[in-house]
Structure formats: structure tokens, C-alpha cells
Amino acid sequence: MSSKLKIKKTCQFCKSEFIAKTTVTKYCSHKCAQRAYKQRKKEEKVKVANENSEAKKSNQKTSSEMKISSPGQGGEITGEITNDVVQRGEITSEITNDVMTANEAAKALGVTRKTVYNMIKNGKIRAYNIHKRLTRIDRESVEQLLYFEPEESEEYDSEDFYIISEISKKYNVSPSTVYETLKEYKVPKRSAGKFVKVPKNIVDLIFKKFI
Numbered sequence: 001m002s003s004k005l006k007i008k009k010t011c012q013f014c015k016s017e018f019i020a021k022t023t024v025t026k027y028c029s030h031k032c033a034q035r036a037y038k039q040r041k042k043e044e045k046v047k048v049a050n051e052n053s054e055a056k057k058s059n060q061k062t063s064s065e066m067k068i069s070s071p072g073q074g075g076e077i078t079g080e081i082t083n084d085v086v087q088r089g090e091i092t093s094e095i096t097n098d099v100m101t102a103n104e105a106a107k108a109l110g111v112t113r114k115t116v117y118n119m120i121k122n123g124k125i126r127a128y129n130i131h132k133r134l135t136r137i138d139r140e141s142v143e144q145l146l147y148f149e150p151e152e153s154e155e156y157d158s159e160d161f162y163i164i165s166e167i168s169k170k171y172n173v174s175p176s177t178v179y180e181t182l183k184e185y186k187v188p189k190r191s192a193g194k195f196v197k198v199p200k201n202i203v204d205l206i207f208k209k210f211i
């Protein structure tokens, strides 16, 4: 590029013809160059703003989708959310044989989901938070509750109480049926360590119908 060059050019800003001193000169004057520069900056800003609003839009879309999949808005009860999501089969792939949903655990134990969450809190069953609003319950810890043998517990008082597996065995009904029945009859339950104890006399009265 030589300053001796005299090139006829059209100003890219004001469109007027001018004699350029270099081949890369685009504008007739410093003023036009500045105006063009400002315009470019402005356009860039607008572009960025558009991109941002696009991003915002897609974020909003995501969060509204998330809202749909978590009907417990405000997240009062994790169980509600987990259950609903699972019921729509959205995260079924995450469920393995080793874990179960709060709903499944509740069904298996014949208790409400709220009770399941209390049991998690009390350490009676193990659970993992896959993420903030998604809890998976360790299947083994639930099954332990259902099938534990009385001789494995020192806390167990065999004199006046049954544990669930005993009732299940004696009356040949599934542990979950036992739980459901106990719940149905509002049989007072006591917890002893890992076990739920129920008064023998009441249980025998109720479960006679199963014989």
C-alpha cells in the first residue's frame, strides 16, 4: 500500500466518490469512518441482544418444561414430584433394579409416600437424591423392612408383638397386604429399630379372615 496511490472509490458510508490513498480505504472522511464504526457497533449490540433474547427464550422454554414435570410447584413434597415424573415415564430409564421410587416403596410397605419420606429421614430406609427433586430409594433397605426375620433383632419383643414378616408367614399373605390391612384397620404400629411392631392380639383378630 502506497500513499502515492490515487484510487477512485465510493465511500461505504455516505456513498459519495472520493480519492482514496490506500486500497483498503473505505470511507471518504474520518467522519464517515467514525459514523460507520458507530453503526457497526450498534448493529453488533443489537445482534448480541437478539442472541441473548433467543437464549432467554430457550431458557424460559426449558424452565417452563421443567415446571410441567414438577407439579409440586414450590417443591413442597419431593415424593409428589418424583412420583408424577415417574408415572409419565419420563425418567424410567434412570430406575434400576436396585432402587425404587417413593411411590413404589410406599406401595410395597403399605404406607403413604409421606411416611416413606419420614422413614428416609429417620434412617429406616436408605435413599439417594439423584438430584434436588428426585429421590431413589434403596430397594434392599425396603425389602429388609418387609422380610427381616425376628431372630435378627434384639429389640424385637416377641411376647406381645408381631413384626410384618411374621404376620406374612403366619397368615400366608404378602407383606404389602399385611401393611395395607394394618393400615386399613388403623392398627397401632410401633417401630423398633428397623422393624414395625404391631400388637399380636389385634393382628390375630384381624387376620383370622385370611385363614
Ligand SMILES: [Zn+2]
Residues within 6 Å of the ligand: 011, 012, 013, 014, 015, 016, 027, 028, 029, 032
Ligand atoms: Zn463518506
